[in-house]
Amino acid sequence: MKVTEYFANAQGQTLISFEVLPPLKGGSVQDIFNVLDPLMEFKPPFVDVTYHREEFIYKKMPSGYYEKVAIRKRPGTVGICAAIMHRYGVDAVPHLICGGFTKEETENALIDLNFLNVHNVLAIRGDARKFDGKFIPEPGGHAYAIDLVRQIVDMNQGKYLDPNIENGVKTDFCIGVAGYPEKHFEAPNLETDLYYTKQKVEAGADYIVTQMFFDNEKYFDYVDRCRKLGIEVPIVPGLKPITKAYQLTSIPRMFHVDLPTELVQEFRKAKTAEAQREVGIEWCIAQSKELKAAGVPCLHYYTMGDVDTIRRIAAAVF
Ligand code: FAD
Numbered sequence: 001m002k003v004t005e006y007f008a009n010a011q012g013q014t015l016i017s018f019e020v021l022p023p024l025k026g027g028s029v030q031d032i033f034n035v036l037d038p039l040m041e042f043k044p045p046f047v048d049v050t051y052h053r054e055e056f057i058y059k060k061m062p063s064g065y066y067e068k069v070a071i072r073k074r075p076g077t078v079g080i081c082a083a084i085m086h087r088y089g090v091d092a093v094p095h096l097i098c099g100g101f102t103k104e105e106t107e108n109a110l111i112d113l114n115f116l117n118v119h120n121v122l123a124i125r126g127d128a129r130k131f132d133g134k135f136i137p138e139p140g141g142h143a144y145a146i147d148l149v150r151q152i153v154d155m156n157q158g159k160y161l162d163p164n165i166e167n168g169v170k171t172d173f174c175i176g177v178a179g180y181p182e183k184h185f186e187a188p189n190l191e192t193d194l195y196y197t198k199q200k201v202e203a204g205a206d207y208i209v210t211q212m213f214f215d216n217e218k219y220f221d222y223v224d225r226c227r228k229l230g231i232e233v234p235i236v237p238g239l240k241p242i243t244k245a246y247q248l249t250s251i252p253r254m255f256h257v258d259l260p261t262e263l264v265q266e267f268r269k270a271k272t273a274e275a276q277r278e279v280g281i282e283w284c285i286a287q288s289k290e291l292k293a294a295g296v297p298c299l300h301y302y303t304m305g306d307v308d309t310i311r312r313i314a315a316a317v318f
Contacts, residue, residue: 002172006045006046014297018310022080024074080092177201181219214258239291242280285312
């Protein structure tokens with residue numbers, strides 16, 4: 001079923017969903033099951049699986065020189081989606097990115113997903129590769145998520161890249177896109193970012209999932225601004241608990257979000273790693289409860305492999 005159908009059928013009840021990362025290359029699909037098995041009691045109708053493109057690393061050669069090599073550390077998104085659907089009978093939402101894909105490769109990936117009965121996709125651009133400095137689209141690939149949305153919409157209408165394909169099978173993908181309550185870091189301001197988000201929706205995106213945030217007011221303001229601009233689709237809040245001291249600086253650096261003063265102060269007051277974890281969990285529980293009381297369509301948790309923490313939060317909220 002489509003993500004938006006789950007929202008419609010829930011009739012105002014807040015659903016729960018989880019996002020998992022494919023294991024590092026060499027890992028097993030069991031690593032994913034170990035995360036999801038304990039979370040299935042909360043009955044998520046769908047689970048997102050992130051996509052990770054290749055990264056450059058510098059490898060020391062016998063000569064002493066360094067060679068720049070591209071490796072994909074976390075392959076397997078499509079296979080994991082199929083495994084999740086098979087094992088749990090829930091829908092999987094693969095993330096599909098522009099980076100590293102030509103349009104042809106995107107089309108082929110969508111064909112694979114369609115054959116696997118995957119009918120949901122989160123269409124995103126992807127970040128710049130380390131050492132690239134800025135996002136560089138693949139030659140013959142998409143520069144922005146909106147272009148990917150348009151390609152999926154075309155396939156939903158039976159339009160393939162090859163104009164000679166007549167009566168092509170119409171896929172039926174429900175399309176999610178990313179949204180940023182604290183603006184995307186490259187956007188000059190939130191207004192401009194919202195302008196492009198609205199374009200993604202007008203191009204055919206069915207719902208938005210937000211970047212993590214730690215102050216619910218940012219989410220509520222964001223939703224208000226979206227609605228005033230005529231963005232009517234469901235806006236799903238993405239949540240991630242902070243559980244370790246180093247995240248006070250790594251999360252703002254990596255995800256370009258602010259941490260509220262009160263959260264930082266509470267964290268600093270906590271003397272042990274365990275006490276800090278408790279602060280982060282309690283904060284996320286409080287955020288979740290307030291969002292649920294406000295009737296958000298779904299609480300989407302970025303698990304990042306920390307199943308015990310996410311389980312504690314889910315148990316307190318659902
Ligand atoms: P876009 O919507 O293309 O926007 C990128 C930037 O360009 C923004 O600043 C926007 O304002 C601007 N912009 C958009 N359209 C135009 C235009 N036509 N002209 C000029 N400027 C424009 N990354 C991964 O690699 N794998 C994942 O699985 C993954 N999952 C994610 C899930 C969620 C819910 C979120 C919020 C992010 C995820 N990301 C993932 C990170 C994402 O790839 C990055 O944030 C990326 O930098 C932007 O992606 P986007 O789809 O928002 O890009």
